[in-house]
Amino acid sequence: MDETPLPEVTEQFARALTPARDDVIAEMDEKADREGFPTVGPAVGGWLRLLARMVDAERVFEFGSGFGYSAYWMAPALPADGQIVLTEIDADELDEARAFLDRGGYADRAVFEHGDAVETVEHYDGPFDVVLVDNEKDRYVEAFEAVREKVPVGGVVVADNTIEAGPLDFDDVRALLAGESVDANATSQGVADYLETVRSDPAFETGLLPLGEGVAVSLRID
Template sequence: MTVPDDVETFAAAVGPEPDDVLREMDARAEKTGFPTVGPAVGGWLQQLAGLVGARRVFEFGSGFGYSAYWFARGLPAEGEIVLTEIDAEELDDAREYLARGGHADIARFELGDAIETVEAYDGPFDVVLVDNEKDRYVEAFEAVREAVPVGGVVVADNMTAGPFEFEAIHRVVVEGGETDNAMARGVADYLDHLGDAEDFETTLLPLGEGLAVSRRIA
């Protein structure tokens, strides 16, 4: 389930104003069907970075840099955001977009598997975005878990839609049923895993395709 288009448009209108580069990225996503988080969620990511006073952000899966661009707008001049992507052309595009937006100095671009990449970094990361393969969300969370300080946040996309229908994830998480969709199963396993993570508190943000927001509390 995604938020109705009129609500999503309303949320985007209330949120931070996108610049020309973001408008170009939105047009690209609409033309090609590339699954970005969209401006409503993007504005919220920018706000989140500011709310937690983030200085460092790590992304598991960055595509052509859309969510990273929003995050970068919420970081201080001395901040850092690490983008990871397995597609070299998309990562090159991300580098160009962030440079055009004036964010090149705080962005680091890593080509390759995000879970392997994060192991080469020392924490802390104040905000983490999990948006890689859905059946590897638990693996991603565990790979970065100890690098998130108390008060830091892990955000995971595609909790209610994306590579599956809402009914599939609802059937597993709410009704206790089963699904043969591997992506829905991966998200359900992730939510179940978070439920057992006593050092994190998780809530659902029903914007875009659904975000699980997990704040480290201990």
């Protein structure tokens, strides 16, 4: 698409309300800008922290963590004995995540798992009060199904990139959700399948947070 489906003014207002960044987050933002590394950005990061506080999160699981950006935003919302599980297939990025969280004083509540996130979550019993789904888009449904029973009532599953994500075609996703037949690419199909999965799951209620690249927030109600 030539135009972003999310208005820039929304992002600007959201950033204005975001908690102040410390020096570590500022450095992480600079790194992301310099290297073109896709992070959720400060507007979504602030919302992730707020969501974690709203559900009194004690444990968090991330499907895909990169160099720890989203985890760093959420870490201050957890109690000192809380836990956030980062997963990443790139060992170098995981080492960077460990270094950033250590510098911020949050490494003691973080677990760094190198490998496939969907396989990793099988080794955890839960519960996880907040789950961030940010791995391969064509595996979003697989990630949700792997963690679904580990999310308690009152917990949330948050999926990033539900409106924008590289090759994702928003019009195709919208058409697929409307039941139309579309020859969509794997990314668009994967996101559409995920949104339909959470939308039709009676144990969850889902809404869209129109920030960053589109964040779907699913609250477990049953």
